[in-house]
Amino acid sequence: MDIQQLLTDLNRDRDRLDQAIAALEGLGTRLGSRRGRPPGAKQAKPARTRKGGGITAAGRRRLSEMMKKRWAERKKKAAPKRKPMSAASRKRLSEMMKKRWLARKAQTA
Numbered sequence: 001m002d003i004q005q006l007l008t009d010l011n012r013d014r015d016r017l018d019q020a021i022a023a024l025e026g027l028g029t030r031l032g033s034r035r036g037r038p039p040g041a042k043q044a045k046p047a048r049t050r051k052g053g054g055i056t057a058a059g060r061r062r063l064s065e066m067m068k069k070r071w072a073e074r075k076k077k078a079a080p081k082r083k084p085m086s087a088a089s090r091k092r093l094s095e096m097m098k099k100r101w102l103a104r105k106a107q108t109a
Helices: 003-031 057-077 087-108
Strands: none
Touching: none
16 A cells, blocks of 8 residues: 555544534634523614504494494394194195105105
8 A cells, every 4th residue: 555645544534523623613713602682782663552542432333233233224124924834734735745755655665
């Protein structure tokens, strides 16, 4: 084996190791550094908060009355409810359904 070649290989390995050590040392200094906003940076302005105002008690009452009136009108326009079925009608409907079921059962059998 050539000694010159051996020295060249060792020097190349040493250079690679020096670069790796330098990189690791650089990482070590970054890990301990401060995180977050830099010390001299401007702080963000706080978000604007909403001040008083809004709706008064009288306004809320007026709004409530208007909404009640609106829903009352809608309720009037809604379809009228059907009156309940009489006992005789219910019995007649029951008989018709029984006949229909028997006819269908006879068809399938």
